[in-house]
Amino acid sequence: MNLFFNKIKGIIPVIVFILIWESASRLQLVNNLFIPPFSDVLLSIWNLALSGDLVIHIRTSLTRAVLAFIIAAIISIPLGFLLAGLNRNLQIAIEPVIDVFSQVNPFVLFHLAILILGIGEPTKIISIAWMCAWPIVFSTASGVKNVDNILIKSARSLGVNDFQLAIKVLLPSALPSIFTGLKLSAGYSVFMLIAAEMMGASNGLGWLIINNQENYSITTIFAAVTVITFLGLIINMLMEKLEKTLIPYENKEDINFIFGFFKREGV
């Protein structure tokens, strides 16, 4: 019994939430014209799925979010290394620029990007990537700055150059911190994606909400919101799985692991 309870205790709040939602709407404790029962929302998701629209919108949205996230990661991780002082001159040069740029609101940027790139895919992807970039930049910089000096000195004494130091010492050591940024950005990518699709798109989950808002289809709005929530949950889960796969040493003795890494790599 105890084992069973331990297994299900994580989902009890979800069950309670759905029961409250369904009951409150059915019993008209809330205005069910504006808050439809959860079963109606589910039916709406089912109908969207049957029509094939849901798959199209999810695919479109995911493509945008993933592409933007990858672009952000490719640019931001090296930028984080530079910001952490891997190259002192470059750090001095880019730090003020990054400080200023990180304050530029992605929603404002979206409208500026429209002026230059029009209202197509690049505008949306750039805006999402912009939002995703900063947590990765700063968590990478923080991770690199906090790498144990003993590790760096040991590596230097073994004769590594800057590039080798970055790839073989700093990156593995800073990876847990980088992943914190990556996980944050993955969430932000969905957040900004929906906003960008609401502001200017003709498909995607954000558009689905706006379009149904214009058509007063309240249940479909709830359906889209539920799908987006699930999507966020799945993305978070995938990121955690990826983190556990890539950083198995996170909770182990870091130094021993990394020295083992040096030995394997022959540094």
Add this chain to the structure above:
Amino acid sequence: MLKFNLIIKIAAIFILIPLLLTGCNNLADSNKKQSSKIKVAYIGELYEAPLFVAASKNLFKSAGLDVELVKVDSKDLENQLLSGKIDAVTADYKFFKYLQGGLDFKLVARIQSGCMEVIAPNNSSIKKLDDLKGKTVAVEGMGNGPMTIFSSIIRKDKIDPVKDIKWKTYSVEQIKEVLSKNEIDAAVVWEPTNTNVNQNLKVLYSSSKECSTYMHFSNSFIALNNNLIKNEPKTAQSLAIAWLKTAKWIEKNPKETIEIALKDGYIKGDYESNNYILSTYMWMPSVKYAKENVKIYIEEQSKNALISNGTDGDEFVKKIFSNIVPDF
């Protein structure tokens, strides 16, 4: 792995709980229930166009509604509504008096709005609104949108619309005529999209040029019988939403709207005259602005003694609106 299992469990719960609560049959046809016939009254004016278009294009039917349009004489409208046989109607500025008289209808949203302009003969010495003190001003109807906006504006300039203005009512066509003959000093009308100002007229004020409460002022509203709202709220909501969606369609298809209304005999006149009237309409559904504008209507109509003197705008709005349409 634990997280993955958790998500699978949550997904299963999301599917199973509603099924248990509602039953599969209920899930399958919960939105398809056909309600009884809904009678919607119309008098044959162009501002009722969403009804004509929705009926002609079967848009009510698509929303699962069985709607019958009932032609009513404008003079007999209040009695017809009081009889309880009518479920819905397009309300305008005259409706507030009916509601104050005890008509059990509720406003749901505005469907159409417009901007007001004050026009005067080109050769007139009147140059601004202040100059209209003690003058004769024409309107299409006492207490209508343009008159309400105008009264509210001049009141701020210390001109009393009741004592300082001599009001006369004419149709749009008559207004142009009496203005050209200088029989009136100015007229307060809905502004057409393509301005109607010809060489003989000048615009003293246009609400479209100012970003204020008076811009896009509500002109007509969806009014539903309170019994329909209380007994069949889902049907009432579906009706209002189908109505509003049709209004949005009209905004994009004005030509087809007039053609439908004329072809099916809902309105009188020729294409040109109706096209002019339609050009003064902006189909901008809203709940929030409907409430704000109705408050101004009430306050001005009350001050102009068109409804009971001293009627509280806020209280009246609370009483006559029903929240069945979200204010997106």
